[in-house]
Amino acid sequence: MELRPEQLAAQAGKQPLQPAYLIAGPEPLHVLEAADAVRARARADGAEREVFEFDGREPDWNALAASFAAPGLFAPRRLLEVRLPGGKPGRTGAEVIGAFCADPPPDTHLLIVADEWSKAHHGKWVDAIARCGVVAIAWAVKPHELPAWIDRRLRERGLRATPEAVQGLAERVEGNLLAAAQEIDKLALLAPEGTLDLATMQSLVADAARYDVFRLLEASLSGQPAQVRRILAGLRAEGEQVAGLMPMVVRELLRGAALAQAQARGANLAAEMKAQGLWEARQAPFRRALQRHSAPLRWTRFVAYASRIDRAAKGRGPGDPWQLLERLLLAVAEAPATRLLAGGGR
Structure with a gap:
């Protein structure tokens, strides 16, 4: 069956665990809450939880398949959680998932969590999960x-x-x-x-004047490098984590990329900004950023660098995430600073 993530979160505690779940989409809050509801139900049932991280390196689908058939070490029930950030299991992974869904063991439950999702991600393996369990896609709130x-x-x-x-x-x-x-x-x-x-x-609510990620991004887009450094230092001193900032950073960079593409093809920029959900007060920083970085390829580069930062922030890639984030935001703030993204120092 297919449910909205909010429906799944509300129902998980009241109904028996399904054999399989797919929870995916670009809205992290809804993904997190729905997945947490499934995990909580599994804990309440006394299930043992095993996590498989498939983050782009060669996924060991054979290990997952073997785990399907293995008995639990400490509990009669098990929840096998697969973290699949890109949302694409590949041919082997799709076959492993499909085989599980065709004949799920009564004491084993599969939870797949993905950050990315679009219609292009849909496949037979998704249909297989929907037939035996629940598919919940967390689309972004407009x-x-x-x-x-x-x-x-x-x-x-x-x-x-x-x-x-x-x-x-x-x-x-x-x-x-x-x-x-x-x-x-x-x-x-x-x-x-x-x-x-x-x-x-x-x-x-939080004082709008305090150092926060919204003002950080506004400073970067508006071309204020000194403000970028100051706000980053404030966020770091307040105990913020780079991993928690990156969803907002990526969102704004993707907006910039869409606007740069619209501008390049001669579209109405004001109409495109409205379509991107930018309030009038927030349009000026993007206009200034597009004057510095008019080429869509430049914004694509920014987004790719943001992915590198996200990996570093989650311990999956090299580099100091705070330093990498500063380099990215300074590059957005002033065109000459884009040389920092080549990986060199200052």
Whole structure:
């Protein structure tokens, strides 16, 4: 069957574990919450959990296949979790997954989690999971959908807010559901009784003037290298982790790439920015960045470098992630700094 990730998260604790799950998509909060719900149910059932990391190196699908047939060492039930960031198992992986789904052992459950997803990822192995288990794709929440999403999340936490307050929070988090969820959890602890108005909301959520990733990206796009260094130092001092910043960094770079492509083909840039969900106040930094980096290939290079940073931040690649992130954002901020991306020093 196919469910929305929110449906899966709500149902997982009330229903028996299915033989197989595929949870994937570009919206990390929904992927995380749905996968956590499956893991929690497995723990409640006393299942032993085994994790397979297939992150681009030669995946050992034979090891997974062997594990399907092996008995659990410490528990009668098992949850085998496959982390497949790119969302493509290849021919061998698809065959292994398909074979499992055709005759799943009664005491073994398969959970596949992927970050990337599109219609091109669909295949027979996905259909096999849907037949015996659950497929949940976490599509990104569109800008016009964000206020309604925030309102629902507030109500789930027992909160009420005026439309102006909801819109204010939507503008504050700018499409980042992880940030929105964190702010709403904070509001659940701090908010007074009654309906939150805009002034109360603004007083309780994170101060927009504090060093945060949104201002960091704005400084980079606007061409303010000194501000980039200062904000990065502030984020690091506050204990932020590069891995937590990268989804937002990648999102903005992908927006820049789409805008550069639109500009190159002579499309209406204002219309494209609106289609990308950029509020008017956020358009100026992108316009300045496109003046410095008009070639779409340059933005493709930025995105590829961001992938390198993400790997380093997760311990899957070489380099100091903070230093690599600084090089990338400085390259966006000033064209001559793109030489830093060649891997050399300063």
